[in-house]
């Protein structure tokens with residue numbers, strides 16, 4: 302597949318050189334942020350993007366040099382913009398703040414409040430660790446977790462350590478108080494809202510909003526759908542609850558024509574070269590899944 306990827310990369314770079322770079326807002330989705338590739342490889346949970354602090358520096362500098370502005374979700378639209386979002390509430394998001402401060406880059410934290418409240422591991426990390434310990438290869442473990450997303454279990458185990466734990470309430474409060482940070486609702490226990498009854502979906506959104514209000518004194522008006530799962534019923538529900546913007550995981554460049562509650566997000570992989578991925582992001586061509 303390597304030759305195919307290289308061929309695609311060359312094609313994308315050519316498109317970029319020809320000026321194929323639409324205006325609009327590119328929202329980026331991350332989960333964890335590691336201080337090195339070694340640390341990312343040592344993390345016991347589901348390997349998300351495996352993105353490192355050095356790569357975040359490189360991303361910001363590259364896109365800035367290309368004329369992009371890093372903005373908060375509520376900023377006025379115009380030109381080429383980027384919004385950085387971190388989902389779930391992992392403790393490692395703390396590594397993003399000094400970088401964001403250094404470059405004056407806003408940061409969205411989409412928090413699943415139950416793990417923060419209990420200190421328990423995220424269920425997908427718990428399952429990943431269990432399956433890998435019991436001889437499943439990465440592919441088989443990923444497949445099983447993908448299947449379980451429809452009916453997620455209730456986590457009860459403690460995290461393995463620093464690399465898979467959620468933020469503590471005090472850490473979240475400190476982050477939330479920062480002028481560059483916007484909080485987003487990511488539900489209380491992370492069920493796919495498309496599979497919830499209306500009552501359950503409302504209870505999930507309310508429980509998350511109530512915890513964030515109690516801990517941080519703010520109710521979010523931004524929502525990140527768990528797994529990016531959304532349909533018209535979920536959109537109506539979110540709108541009725543006062544959410545003005547919401548992010549999916551559809552890789553698309555948002556414009557003022559994009560429905561505000563169905564905005565797309567791109568995912569980058571820390572395990573692949575960054576330059577061709579940023580070229581894809583700039584052209585709007587979809588990125589390979591990490």
Ligand SMILES: [Zn+2]
Pocket residue numbers: 388389487491527528
């Ligand atoms: Zn999530």
